[in-house]
Amino acid sequence: MSTKKQLGTITILVKDRQQHSVDVNRILTENSRLILARLGVNVARTCVTGCTAMVTVAIEGTTKEINGLTEKLDSLYGIVAKANIVTEE
Incomplete structure (x- = not known):
């Protein structure tokens, strides 16, 4: 796998942000x-508890680094994470 830096995004769906945001933020x-850069969106604007949130992270790293971070996030309970690498390898 290449050591060339790539640009991409990781989109993270947090199914219960009050419960799971601590783990996501730690990683x-x-x-x-x-x-x-990072953008957080409260998907259910009128939600009070058990709210779903979406976080999009602009990222620069090797393909291995981006995929590794995505896999760490995606392995958490209540979290779905997907990477999109937008530069050529």
């Missing part, structure tokens, strides 16, 4: 050197 903080 994102541990990998902050890869993160260029």
Whole structure:
């Protein structure tokens, strides 16, 4: 696998943000050197508890780094994470 830096996004669906956001934030903080920008969206705007949220992270790293971070996030209970690499390898 190439060591060339790639640009991409990771979209993260958090099914219960009050319960699961701590784990997501911990993993994102541990990998902050890869993160260029982050956008959080409260999908259910009128929701009070058990709310679904979506986080999109702009990222720069090797394909291995991006996929590794995505897999870590996706392995968490209540989290779905998908990567989209937009530069050519």
